[in-house]
């Protein structure tokens with residue numbers, strides 16, 4: 001068996017009984033793929049991992065709570081022998097051979113009648129890589145192919161015909177790896193990409209030469225007019241038969257005016273879909289190492305826009321109510337108004353010593369965090385020349401992340417630069 005390469009074949013297991021002998025971590029790794037293929041999975045093992053037990057309780061998997069017996073193979077199409085006892089795996093393998101059922105062995109690929117390939121999926125394709133039982137190599141080749149497909153370097157000549165419409169893609173906080181797989185794929189399949197200033201622009205460099213990029217950061221100023229122009233542009237392009245990706249920073253529905261674009265599309269009868277993105281008020285503190293909740297410290301967080309100063313007639317924020325909250329505050333677009341906002345929060349009773357982190361350019365090469373307190377934040381934003389984009393994190397979670405600074409054990413990382421990934 002060993003001298004010949006395996007013959008690749010795609011098993012269609014939907015509704016067919018597959019026996020998994022063993023309930024440990026190897027079995028646990030194999031079961032999700034079998035379930036995704038629609039197989040009727042039966043696990044035979046005296047014990048199973050908590051994850052498999054969860055699948056049993058959810059009714060996804062049948063568990064026969066004992067050791068293997070030859071009759072378990074009845075009505076079975078495919079077997080995985082995955083116990084940690086080679087004698088049991090051998091017994092399963094021999095019984096399967098007699099019954100002419102293909103059998104994978106976790107311990108001895110050389111005597112198995114089937115091997116599990118390294119698999120990947122891309123846009124309806126299933127990729128399977130088989131070697132001569134070299135799991136690291138096959139996984140590396142699989143990863144390289146799947147990555148190339150995502151990056152478009154392999155997909156270039158097999159692009160699906162474009163479907164007219166608009167896809168709103170949230171690009172995440174800025175680092176090109178923090179976009180979703182679906183978002184990246186949509187970019188690769190676009191006829192035209194309409195990109196915002198805060199969208200992860202490095203990704204635009206990977207687009208095919210035939211994809212048009214419209215940089216709306218360069219449209220004339222005046223917010224309402226600019227937004228109307230964008231609405232018109234995406235609708236017109238979609239009506240002319242193009243697939244438009246509207247590419248934004250973070251998530252399109254978090255201070256991203258995404259729904260205005262949806263409404264414009266709907267009014268014009270243009271098909272529109274949304275691919276969510278990692279929104280900066282959660283993603284930016286995370287990459288800077290600051291948890292927005294922490295057991296015993298903060299059980300709620302509130303995201304607030306600070307683009308209008310407190311008291312501004314158009315502001316919809318009740319700053320007095322916000323100041324009475326005790327959980328974490330995540331202030332967006334608040335650099336310019338940091339001082340006025342802090343004054344309001346203090347007046348509403350928030351402790352002047354409340355720890356504050358101002359995280360600028362989160363996940364991007366110039367990322368830096370200024371650590372301060374609520375009473376000092378206005379002055380520190382000026383002193384450290386903080387420029388947008390920044391997330392201002394207010395609350396004791398900042399001290400959880402930086403105990404040396406706030407615990408009086410001397411300075412550690414105030415005003416630090418921490419590019420992501422570090």
Ligand SMILES: C[S@@+](CC[C@H](N)C(=O)[O-])C[C@H]1O[C@@H](n2cnc3c(N)ncnc32)[C@H](O)[C@@H]1O
Nearest residue numbers: 250251254256279280332333361362389390391
């Ligand atoms: C117009 S809002 C867009 C928010 C975006 N839709 C989201 O979900 O993250 C822009 C604000 O998001 C925040 N922001 C976005 N990206 C950021 C980043 N990489 N670092 C820090 N703040 C960021 C800043 O507060 C910035 O002023």
